[in-house]
Amino acid sequence: xxxxxxxxGVHPAAMKELSCNKPITYHRAKGEMVFPxxxxxxxxxxxxxxxxxxVLAGQIIARADGFVSANIISSxxxxxxxxxxxxxxxxxxxxxxxxxxxxxxxxKEGIGVETDCAKLTSAQILxxxxxAGVVGLGGAGFPTHVKLMPKNPDDIDYIIANGxxxxxxxxxxDRLMQEQPGWVVGGLRVVLxxxxxxxxxxxxxxNKPQAIESMRKAIANEQxxxxxxxxxxxxxxxxxxxxxxxxxxxxxxxxxxANLGCIVDNVTTLAAIYHAVCxxxxxxxxxxxxxxxxVAEPGNFLVKIGTSxxxxxxxxxxxxxxxxxxxxxxxMMGVAATDLNVPICKAYNALxxxxxxxxxxxxxxxxxxxxxxxxTRVCPVGLTPQAMAVAAEKKDFARYEKIHGLDCxxxxxxxxxxxxxxxxxxxxxxxxxxxxxRRKR
Amino acid sequence: xxxIIATTIVLAVVGLLIGxxxxxxxxxxxxxxxxxxxxxxxxxxxxxxxxxxxxxCDALAAAIVKGExxxxxxxxxxxxxxxxxxxxxxxxxxxxxxxxxxxxCAGTCEDAPRKCNYIxxxxxxxxxxxxxxxxxxxxxGCLGFGSCVKACQFDAIHIVNGIAEVDRTKCYGCxxxxxxxxxxxxxxxxxxxVYAVRCSNHDKGxxxxxECASGCxxxxxxxxxxxHEAITVVGNLAHIDGDKCVGCGKCAGKCxxxxxxxx
Numbered sequence: 001x002x003x004x005x006x007x008x009g010v011h012p013a014a015m016k017e018l019s020c021n022k023p024i025t026y027h028r029a030k031g032e033m034v035f036p037x038x039x040x041x042x043x044x045x046x047x048x049x050x051x052x053x054x055v056l057a058g059q060i061i062a063r064a065d066g067f068v069s070a071n072i073i074s075s076x077x078x079x080x081x082x083x084x085x086x087x088x089x090x091x092x093x094x095x096x097x098x099x100x101x102x103x104x105x106x107x108k109e110g111i112g113v114e115t116d117c118a119k120l121t122s123a124q125i126l127x128x129x130x131x132a133g134v135v136g137l138g139g140a141g142f143p144t145h146v147k148l149m150p151k152n153p154d155d156i157d158y159i160i161a162n163g164x165x166x167x168x169x170x171x172x173x174d175r176l177m178q179e180q181p182g183w184v185v186g187g188l189r190v191v192l193x194x195x196x197x198x199x200x201x202x203x204x205x206x207n208k209p210q211a212i213e214s215m216r217k218a219i220a221n222e223q224x225x226x227x228x229x230x231x232x233x234x235x236x237x238x239x240x241x242x243x244x245x246x247x248x249x250x251x252x253x254x255x256x257x258a259n260l261g262c263i264v265d266n267v268t269t270l271a272a273i274y275h276a277v278c279x280x281x282x283x284x285x286x287x288x289x290x291x292x293x294x295v296a297e298p299g300n301f302l303v304k305i306g307t308s309x310x311x312x313x314x315x316x317x318x319x320x321x322x323x324x325x326x327x328x329x330x331x332m333m334g335v336a337a338t339d340l341n342v343p344i345c346k347a348y349n350a351l352x353x354x355x356x357x358x359x360x361x362x363x364x365x366x367x368x369x370x371x372x373x374x375x376t377r378v379c380p381v382g383l384t385p386q387a388m389a390v391a392a393e394k395k396d397f398a399r400y401e402k403i404h405g406l407d408c409x410x411x412x413x414x415x416x417x418x419x420x421x422x423x424x425x426x427x428x429x430x431x432x433x434x435x436x437x438r439r440k441r
Numbered sequence: 442x443x444x445i446i447a448t449t450i451v452l453a454v455v456g457l458l459i460g461x462x463x464x465x466x467x468x469x470x471x472x473x474x475x476x477x478x479x480x481x482x483x484x485x486x487x488x489x490x491x492x493x494x495x496x497x498c499d500a501l502a503a504a505i506v507k508g509e510x511x512x513x514x515x516x517x518x519x520x521x522x523x524x525x526x527x528x529x530x531x532x533x534x535x536x537x538x539x540x541x542x543x544x545x546c547a548g549t550c551e552d553a554p555r556k557c558n559y560i561x562x563x564x565x566x567x568x569x570x571x572x573x574x575x576x577x578x579x580x581x582g583c584l585g586f587g588s589c590v591k592a593c594q595f596d597a598i599h600i601v602n603g604i605a606e607v608d609r610t611k612c613y614g615c616x617x618x619x620x621x622x623x624x625x626x627x628x629x630x631x632x633x634x635v636y637a638v639r640c641s642n643h644d645k646g647x648x649x650x651x652e653c654a655s656g657c658x659x660x661x662x663x664x665x666x667x668x669h670e671a672i673t674v675v676g677n678l679a680h681i682d683g684d685k686c687v688g689c690g691k692c693a694g695k696c697x698x699x700x701x702x703x704x
Contacts, residue, residue: 089572090572090573091571091572091573091574091580092572092573092574092580093644093648335571335572336557336571336572337572338556338557338572338573339556357560359560359561360560363560363561423561423562423567426561426562426567426570427562427567429570430562430566430567430569430570433570434566434623
């Protein structure tokens with residue numbers, strides 16, 4: 001059977017078997033919880049609590065500063081220990097609210113009370129989503145209420161639930177769809193209510209047959225929803241690729257999905273929307289995978305936001321054997337970590353511990369470019385990484401921009417496929433940063 | 442035989458006509474070049490380093506003659522070249538003194554340990570975008586991959602024990618290294634200034650101490666020592682104004698981190 005897909009892409013080893021059969025475990029963190037003020041795209045939130053203030057789980061501890069920003073919600077009860085710069089996963093110090101967790105998880109009143117979303121108006125729904133601090137949980141962290149307010153709501157004809165989970169190793173979305181399909185469907189129902197002309201498509205790669213089965217069952221009685229099976233290919237879950245695979249519409253680099261009548265939300269985000277609107281439960285926890293061959297018991301967790309990576313790694317049995325590399329996020333687009341005493345933010349979904357560093361192996365084998373053109377064939381954006389690399393190495397920024405180097409998503413497909421093992425993606429990230437910083441000056 | 446003669450005549454006539462055309466074109470479309478421009482160009486070093494901010498020595502010569510650049514516009518040539526050019530231009534050159542590059546970091550391999558095993562593109566620009574912005578414990582410090590070394594045309598800057606060191610005798614203060622450093626650590630300072638703070642860490646004192654053994658934690662002891670108000674502490678970091686500093690060295694003696702050093 002032919003499945004929908006996009007042009008280009010690569011097929012890295014999925015490695016999902018490590019954790020795909022492990023049910024989601026509910027993890028309650030102990031001790032200190034750290035909440036960075038900037039866990040989303042947009043302006044950092046402004047703290048509304050002071051040192052020594054008592055807080056309850058579900059309470060807003062920092063308010064959104066402006067429209068493109070998001071509330072930060074305490075995921076535990078306790079006392080504010082400090083508001084100070086702390087090390088975050090970016091490797092830099094960033095302002096954070098530190099809460100001394102009493103381990104009781106006393107909830108703020110009204111959380112978990114069911115509300116019939118059909119009785120709410122659009123404005124009320126959006127207000128609830130905004131108050132709950134929901135942001136794109138697939139990795140980008142873009143405030144969801146902003147995404148759900150496109151210029152022309154009537155033009156939206158597709159709501160795409162992104163269940164592709166194309167990054168190797170990560171399995172938390174897969175498990176969520178298997179175990180709690182109702183949350184995703186509930187979230188979709190809310191979003192469909194906002195867009196009366198739209199229909200929902202739940203897009204899942206064909207390497208997750210159980211999730212497909214489970215979602216199909218869950219939407220059996222839904223008129224406006226369907227499950228679409230996509231070909232397993234990286235980066236299938238990229239917004240542009242997903243829109244193209246599902247609708248056949250091509251997005252230009254300046255386009256937002258809303259310009260093409262689409263709203264793309266990760267399944268975890270939809271689950272958070274369901275909790276926020278129907279259960280009055282703000283964003284306090286999210287699915288998280290701890291995996292890799294250096295982890296004792298790889299698994300999937302429902303983790304409280306603000307828990308430290310070190311603690312969740314301990315919950316997964318800790319490290320076994322040699323540890324060579326830690327990656328926050330997926331192996332293709334994630335970042336290497338140097339310190340695990342940093343908090344899990346809204347947009348993180350995995351910690352990967354490897355006993356071997358693939359980058360080190362690649363570097364040993366690096367040779368000059370052999371001009372085979374494979375990078376061009378796999379680039380999901382349709383760029384020519386080989387030509388971009390030449391321009392980047394010469395620091396010919398004008399040429400780099402002319403061949404659309406700034407449209408690079410840094411998905412890593414070119415680096416993955418390169419037989420000469422050249423560090424293309426790093427070069428492109430660096431060049432993009434240099435060009436943008438020069439423009440600012 | 443007649444063919445040979447005919448060919449010679451035709452060629453000679455054509456050659457003569459083209460020659461006349463070229464002579465008249467040369468007269469008619471002549472571009473007036475200021476003779477001073479060539480003279481100025483002769484004085485300039487000719488490295489085309491771009492330290493003056495122009496595209497090269499030719500561009501600077503043209504700018505000087507047009508009056509768009511000062512006669513001492515060439516940082517590499519220094520006073521000697523400025524004097525020669527001012528003679529050609531017939532103006533008085535302001536004495537600016539020699540300037541040199543100065544690296545505001547003393548975090549050697551021992552003082553600022555590496556926090557990760559970095560593998561990837563071995564340039565400062567690439568290492569500066571990794572999470573934490575540095576391979577060392579301090580995010581502000583010298584990365585030690587030598588982008589400045591590559592940028593220097595005078596072999597005046599080298600990586601010694603993990604940080605860039607400037608050879609003052611070779612440095613002309615052209616500023617090529619300043620432009621290339623992704624950490625913005627290099628500053629052009631007057632050559633006669635003696636003491637300087639070799640640190641760029643703006644973090645709070647306690648953090649700096651954890652990160653680097655030779656980091657300024659902004660204690661302000663040096664400010665109290667200075668009798669000439671040359672030192673200020675801004676954002677937890679001391680800075681010595683080279684123009685006010687008289688080189689007494691009192692600050693260096695008292696600095697607990699020992700990072701006020703003779704350059």
